[in-house]
Amino acid sequence: METIVKPDSVRRAARMPDYAGARATFSWGAARAQMSGLPDGRGLNIAHEAVDRHVAARGRTVALRVLGRDGTTTDITYAELQRRTNRFANALVALGVERGDRVFTLLPRTLDLYVAALGTLKAGCVLSPLFSAFGPEPVAERLRLGEGRVLVTTPRLYERRVRPARDTLPALQHVLLTGEPAAGPDDGEEGFTSLENVLAAVGEEFTIPPTDPEDTALLHFTSGTTGRPKGAVHVHDAVVAHHATATAALDLGADDVFWCTADPGWVTGTSYGIVAPLTHGATLLVDEGDFDAERWYAVLAEHRVTVWYTAPTALRMLAKHGADAAARHDLSALRHVASVGEPLNAEVVRWSADVLGTPVHDNWWQTETGAIMISNFAAEDIRPGSMGRPLPGIEAAVLERGPDGRALRVEGGVRELTTPDTDGELALRVGWPSLFRGYLHADERYAASFAGGWYLTGDVVRRDADGWFWFAGRADDVIKTAGHLVGPFEVESVLMSHPAVAEAAVIGKPDPMAGELVKAFVTLRPGWEPGDALHDELLAFARRRLGSVAPKELAVDPHLPHTRSGKILRRLLKARELGLPEGDLSTVETP
Ligand code: ATP
Ligand code: MG
Numbered sequence: 001m002e003t004i005v006k007p008d009s010v011r012r013a014a015r016m017p018d019y020a021g022a023r024a025t026f027s028w029g030a031a032r033a034q035m036s037g038l039p040d041g042r043g044l045n046i047a048h049e050a051v052d053r054h055v056a057a058r059g060r061t062v063a064l065r066v067l068g069r070d071g072t073t074t075d076i077t078y079a080e081l082q083r084r085t086n087r088f089a090n091a092l093v094a095l096g097v098e099r100g101d102r103v104f105t106l107l108p109r110t111l112d113l114y115v116a117a118l119g120t121l122k123a124g125c126v127l128s129p130l131f132s133a134f135g136p137e138p139v140a141e142r143l144r145l146g147e148g149r150v151l152v153t154t155p156r157l158y159e160r161r162v163r164p165a166r167d168t169l170p171a172l173q174h175v176l177l178t179g180e181p182a183a184g185p186d187d188g189e190e191g192f193t194s195l196e197n198v199l200a201a202v203g204e205e206f207t208i209p210p211t212d213p214e215d216t217a218l219l220h221f222t223s224g225t226t227g228r229p230k231g232a233v234h235v236h237d238a239v240v241a242h243h244a245t246a247t248a249a250l251d252l253g254a255d256d257v258f259w260c261t262a263d264p265g266w267v268t269g270t271s272y273g274i275v276a277p278l279t280h281g282a283t284l285l286v287d288e289g290d291f292d293a294e295r296w297y298a299v300l301a302e303h304r305v306t307v308w309y310t311a312p313t314a315l316r317m318l319a320k321h322g323a324d325a326a327a328r329h330d331l332s333a334l335r336h337v338a339s340v341g342e343p344l345n346a347e348v349v350r351w352s353a354d355v356l357g358t359p360v361h362d363n364w365w366q367t368e369t370g371a372i373m374i375s376n377f378a379a380e381d382i383r384p385g386s387m388g389r390p391l392p393g394i395e396a397a398v399l400e401r402g403p404d405g406r407a408l409r410v411e412g413g414v415r416e417l418t419t420p421d422t423d424g425e426l427a428l429r430v431g432w433p434s435l436f437r438g439y440l441h442a443d444e445r446y447a448a449s450f451a452g453g454w455y456l457t458g459d460v461v462r463r464d465a466d467g468w469f470w471f472a473g474r475a476d477d478v479i480k481t482a483g484h485l486v487g488p489f490e491v492e493s494v495l496m497s498h499p500a501v502a503e504a505a506v507i508g509k510p511d512p513m514a515g516e517l518v519k520a521f522v523t524l525r526p527g528w529e530p531g532d533a534l535h536d537e538l539l540a541f542a543r544r545r546l547g548s549v550a551p552k553e554l555a556v557d558p559h560l561p562h563t564r565s566g567k568i569l570r571r572l573l574k575a576r577e578l579g580l581p582e583g584d585l586s587t588v589e590t591p
Contacts, residue, residue, distance in 0.1 A: 413452020
C-alpha cells in the first residue's frame with residue numbers, strides 16, 4: 001500500500017496529534033462546551049460564535065481580508081465586523097423582517113456578502129446564499145422554493161438574473177441593492193432599497209435575540225450533480241461541528257491565515273468559507289476573482305496563507321499548469337492543504353507533496369452533512385486516493401446494497417458489511433450537530449434518507465482492513481458490467497495516471513451483452529493530439545491495469561461538462577451519449 005509518511009515534526013505540530021486518542025475521548029457535548037454561547041444563557045447563535053465572542057480579546061485581529069477583482073485589499077477586524085453585522089441585523093429589523101424569514105444573497109464575493117450573511121444570522125433569519133453566476137432560472141427556482149422574503153444583490157445582478165422572473169416571486173418583499181452605482185431600479189421604486197441608505201439609518205449596537213440551537217439558520221441547495229438541486233435545512237447547533245471539524249480535519253486555529261476557495265453559494269463556502277475560520281478567530285482570506293493559476297499562486301505566497309481548502313478540479317488545473325509556476329512563488333507559509341467535492345486522484349496528492357511541499361488532504365462530506373465527516377489528517381500518514389477515516393464524533397459504516405443500488409432495507413433496518421474492501425453504501429450514525437434537519441418541501445425524501453439510525457449518503461465506498469475509506473462512485477453512477485460492479489472513480493484514476501490525460505469521466509452505457517459497457521471520456525493535457533494511435537494506446541493502458549473492467553469505448557472531449565462548483569457531470573455525459581433528455585441544467589458551468 002502506497003503511503004505518504006508524515007515527518008515527526010509535522011505530527012507533533014498538528015492540532016490533533018493523536019487521531020486514535022481524539023476519537024476515543026471525543027464527545028459532542030465537550031465540543032459544544034468550546035462554544036461561548038449567547039450571554040446570559042440565551043442560547044447558541046452562529047454569528048455570535050463567529051464574530052461577537054472574539055471582540056473583547058481579539059477585536060483588532062483581521063477577521064476578513066478581501067481581495068477585490070480590481071486588485072484592492074480590504075482588511076476588516078473582528079471589531080469592525082461586529083459593527084457592520086450589527087448594522088445589517090438592525091437594517092433587517094427596521095424593514096420589519098422577522099425571525100425565521102429567509103434572506104437570500106446573490107452577490108459576488110465582496111465584503112457585503114459576508115456582512116449580509118452574518119448579519120442575517122444575528123437577526124435570527126435564515127440565510128440562503130446563491131452563487132452569483134447562476135442564471136435567471138436557477139435563481140428564481142431557489143427563491144421560489146425557499147420563499148425568500150429578502151434578497152440582497154447588486155443592481156446589475158438584479159436586472160439580469162432576478163427581474164425576468166420577479167412576477168413569479170410573491171414572497172419576495174425586499175430587494176436590498178448594493179455594490180455598484182445604481183444602474184438598476186431606483187431607490188424608492190416599490191420593494192427596492194439601497195442597502196447603503198438603510199444601513200446609514202440604523203445604529204451599530206445590536207443584541208442577538210435568544211436563539212435555540214435547533215432554530216433554523218441556513219438553507220443550502222445541493223450541487224445538482226445527480227439531478228434537481230435539493231434544499232437542505234441546517235440549524236444554529238451546526239456551528240459546533242463547523243468549529244470542531246475545522247480543528248480536526250483542516251488543522252485550523254486562531255493564528256492561521258485561511259483560504260477557502262469555494263463560493264458561499266456552495267455549502268463548503270459557508271461552513272468553511274465563512275463560519276468555521278471565524279469561530280476560531282483566524283484570518284479568513286476572501287478572493288473575489290475566479291480561478292487563475294498564476295494569480296492563485298501569488299495569493300498563496302503574498303498573503304502567507306497557512307491553511308488552504310480547495311477542490312480537486314482547481315488542483316488538477318494547477319498541476320496541468322506546470323511545476324515552474326509554483327517554483328516562482330514562496331509557498332513556505334503553507335502548512336496544510338485540503339480538498340473536497342470530488343474524488344481526489346492519487347496523482348494530485350503526489351504532485352502536491354512535491355510541488356506545494358505538503359500532500360493534499362482529501363476529505364468527504366455533503367451539503368446534507370453540513371461539515372466534514374471523513375478526512376485525512378495533518379498528523380496522520382496519507383494513502384493517496386483514499387478519502388481518509390471518520391472524524392472524532394463520527395461513526396461511518398458500509399451497507400449492503402439492494403437491486404436499486406441503494407442500501408438494502410431489511411427488517412429492523414439495514415445490513416452492515418464488515419468484510420474489508422467490499423463495495424456498499426456509505427452511511428453515518430445519526431447524532432452530530434450539523435446533520436441537515438430536512439429537505440425543503442420534500443419530507444418523504446428526507447425520511448427515506450434514514451434507516452436503522454443511519455443517514456444514508458447515496459455514495460458507494462469501500463473500507464479497507466485498517467478502516468480507511470475509498471470512494472467508488474455515486475450509487476447512481478456505479479456501473480454493472482458483465483457481472484462486475486465498477487466504480488467510475490477507479491477507472492478514471494487509472495486513465496489519469498497516463499501522461500496524456502488531464503481529466504477523465506466514465507459512464508455505463510447499456511449493452512445487450514454486458515448489461516452495461518464502460519465508456520470513458522478524456523480531456524488531454526497540452527501538447528497531446530487526439531488520434532487513433534493515442535485512442536488505442538489509452539484503451540490498452542487501461543486494459544493492462546484494470547483487466548475486464550477497463551473501458552471498451554473512449555472518446556476525447558476537449559471540455560467535459562462540470563457543475564459550477566467544479567464537479568464532473570457524468571449524468572449529462574450519459575444523457576448525451578444515449579440521446580436522452582439532459583435534465584436539470586441549472587448548475588451546469590458554461591465554458
Ligand atoms: P446533488 O446531491 O444535487 O446531486 P451533490 O451531491 O454533488 O449534488 P454536494 O452536497 O455539493 O452536492 O456534494 C456532495 C457529494 O460530492 C458527495 O455525496 C460525494 O458524491 C461528492 N464528494 C464530496 N467529497 C468527496 C470526496 N472527497 N471524494 C469523492 N467524492 C466526494
Ligand atoms: Mg448529493
